[in-house]
Amino acid sequence: MSPSPSLQENQRLEALYHYNILDTASEAAFDRITLLASRLLGVPISLVSLVDQDRIWFKSRQGLDCPQVDREGSFCGFAMYNQGVYCINDTLIDPQWCDHPLVTGEFGLRFYAAAPLCTSDGQRLGTLCVMDHHPHELSELEVQTLQSLGELVIEQLDLRLASQRLQQTEIALMQSETRFRALVEQAADGFLLHDFNGRILDVNEFACQSLGYNRKELLSLSLQQIEVDPLPLIFFQSLVQGQPITLQRTYRRQDQTTFPVEVRLGLIQVGEQQLIHTLARDISDRLEIEQQLKQQAERERLNTRLTQRIHESLELSQILNTTVTEVRQALQNERVIIFRFDSDKEGEVLTESCAQGCFSLLGNRYKDCCIKETLSLEKTDQVKSVADIYTDNLSCCDQELLIKLKIRAYLVTPILHGQKMWGLLVAHQCSSPRKWQVWEQELLVSLAAQLAIAIQQSELYHQLKIVNHELKYLATFDSLTGIANRRYFDEYLQIQWYQLSQEQAPLSVILCDLDFFKPYNDTYGHLAGDQALREVAQAICKAMRYPTDLVARYGGEEFAVILPKTGVAEAILIAQNIQKQIEKLQIIHSGSSVGYYMTCSLGIGMVIPSQNMNSKQLIEIADQGLYQAKAQGRNQYVVSSLSPSMSLN
CATH class of the missing domain: 3.30.450.20 (PAS domain)
Structure with a gap:
């Protein structure tokens, strides 16, 4: 059946090899085509077959596990030379193929149709073929569709080749x-x-x-x-x-x-x-061709679209609102609600979408006496459909509640969270009976499954937000004292420096060092030292005036204070208040040579930020004051000024 080796066959093989596609991994573009071919033509098997010298290799396959077959006596090796779609409606009555092993053997091939894959210069590469174990007769539209899908395969091959050529x-x-x-x-x-x-x-x-x-x-x-x-x-x-x-x-x-x-x-x-x-x-x-195919798969497309909408947000309230809105639009019914159980048989309507003229159930609480028993938790794909509450076999209490709520027909499926029933996804028809379609029931079940995933993701998202908040706290605050750490102090100082340089307002910094803190640790132990640091940190915070003032642990027993829009006179008052607050603590310090209780030395620096200075110089000014306070006997503050060596000019 296959042509004998010749110049024409060599040219054909050269064209095939030129695409560099044999034995490559599966690609979504080709798999979509075979999937659409199977769905549109109603057959279980569809293949993109490429005819090599001695074999036929399948670039994409639906419904067949075998990656390749021998070319000798093959259907595709023959069909690729046809001048259009090659079709065998029933292989058992076809004199050419009725004795073929694929027909008479276990595979039981009864129907075969193929669109040749022909390049723009006439070279035959293989086929886009469909098969079934039952006879078929393709309509003219189906033949045209198979031909169009075959042309799409060639377009994908050309586009793939063009991309490869460009990269090479x-x-x-x-x-x-x-x-x-x-x-x-x-x-x-x-x-x-x-x-x-x-x-x-x-x-x-x-x-x-x-x-x-x-x-x-x-x-x-x-x-x-x-x-x-x-x-x-x-x-x-x-x-x-x-x-x-x-x-x-x-x-x-x-x-x-x-x-x-x-x-x-x-x-x-x-x-x-x-x-x-x-x-x-x-x-x-x-x-345009794909649009025609999509119209035949409306439910799948709708389900995918709604699922994507659900997963666009990690906020549960937004997910639930999106779901009820989209479901009601898809079903064109009068009300969709999500009901959540907060106890064994009680719950609340969390969200809803209502048509005009349909009263709201939002926020209402109800007891459900039979839903959990009716819907088995072992079957997540179960759905309850009631076309008319007056003719369906409902309990009296259920019917009374539904009449009170003016619900004539409903569709309900459980939303599971793990092994527990989290809630219900419910569609209501209020004005008239309604026979719910199978695709509508399947859609609701599918979305309930997606909601279960979204609920779990939302919970994980909120847990992650909590963890991130904790991490941010750890990165910003000192774990011992609970006040800002050195890193946050530096960031905040830069922010205030920039802002006050625009306003030309004063900025003061106070550096505070506990006097003789090492002897304190040596005398009373590190646990007592840690407690003293915590108490001092809170005492310094009490000396602040405005929310914009910042107290930070600068390192070891040293603290730092940022005072935006504060001149020297005000900074001195705050430094004095810091000393008073620490003195009030009355932390006994027998190792101090300046007092019976713990004291501190402070250095005060103040500048009006400008372009010829930077924030580090302000720290140097305050540090110089702190050094002088210690040199002069400790337990005091010193106001330092900008020295010539600190100027950028």
Whole structure:
């Protein structure tokens, strides 16, 4: 059945090998096509088959575990030479194939149809084929659909090859502008070279024609002017990490019309600069075909969309509100609620979405006497459907409550959290009976499962926020004294320095060192020393006046105070108050030579921040004062001023 080796076969194999696709990993683009082929044509098996010299290898396969088969006597090896879709409605009555092992053997092949994969220059690479164990007869529309999907396979092969070619020639492009221009001009896609700011540096003629500009006009634009939406930052981060990006974008032409494109982004090194190259293919026709296919999978698409909406937020209230809104819009019913149990049989309506004229149940509490028994916790896919409360077999108490709430029909499924029932997802029809469709029941069950995941994620998110808050506290505050640490002191000083330099207002700093603290530790022990530090820290805080004043542990037994908008006179008063507050503690210190109780020495520095100074110099001024206070006998404060050696000028 296969043609004998010849020049024509060698050329065909050369074309196949040129795509460099044999024995490569599965790719989502091809898997989507085979999945759509199976769903649309109603068959269990669909394959993208590539015919090698002695074998047929499957790039994508649905419903078949075998990665390849022998070419000898194969269906695909024969079908790829057909001048259109090759179809065998029933292999048992087909004289050519009725004795084939796949037909007579355990596999039991009864139906086969294939669209040849033919390149633009006529080379046959293989087929997009579908199979079944039962006879089929394709309609004219189904034949056209299979042919269109086969053309999509060729488009993906060409796009994949174009991307590979571009990546392989990046080094050569840097060395030769002529070769670079030749490559991009020959590309059957729009080519744009731009930097990370979106400035367009180079384009090919195809891009100009697609967008309606001449080359000069297009080079004067930025990428943001031709893209409808800006590219998210995360994609640039992936590119920098060496990950090529393929995604769908929307471009805007010069006449302001828009069109969808599939773009492949990659990095290229030009000298010391990294640039982004973009291959853009107009996919308007492809999307039209996909839209037709999507209409046949409305429930799956709707379920996916609602699930994505649920997971867009980690805030539980937002997740629940989104769910009830989207479910009611999808089902076109009159009310959707989420009911949460807070005890064994009692709970509250947490959120709802109501049609106009339907009264609210939000916040109402109810006792549920039978739902938990009706819905088995062992089956998470269970749903209860009531088309009419007057004709369905309901208990009297249930019926009375539903009549009171003016509910005529309902659909309910449990929301589980682990092995416990967290709550219920309920759809109400109030004005009339309603026979709930299977897809509606499946949708509710699916979303309840997603809600269970979202609830767990939300709880983890809130736990993470608590942990992050604790980590931030540990990074900001001193673990022993509970006041700010050195790191936060430095950050806060920089903030106040900048702000007061704009306002030209004074900024004071007080450095406070406990007198003879090492002998105190040696005499009373480190536990007593730690307790003394805690008490002193709180005493210093009591001496502050305004919320903007900051007390920090500067290191060891040394404390530091930042006093925004405070002159020398006020700083002296605060220093005196600090001494008084510490004196009130009456911490006995037998190792001190300046007093019976623990005392401190203080250095005061004050400046009006300006451009010819920095915050470190203010610390130096206060530190100089502290040094003088200690040198003069301790248990006192000294106001220090800026010395000539501290000036930047």
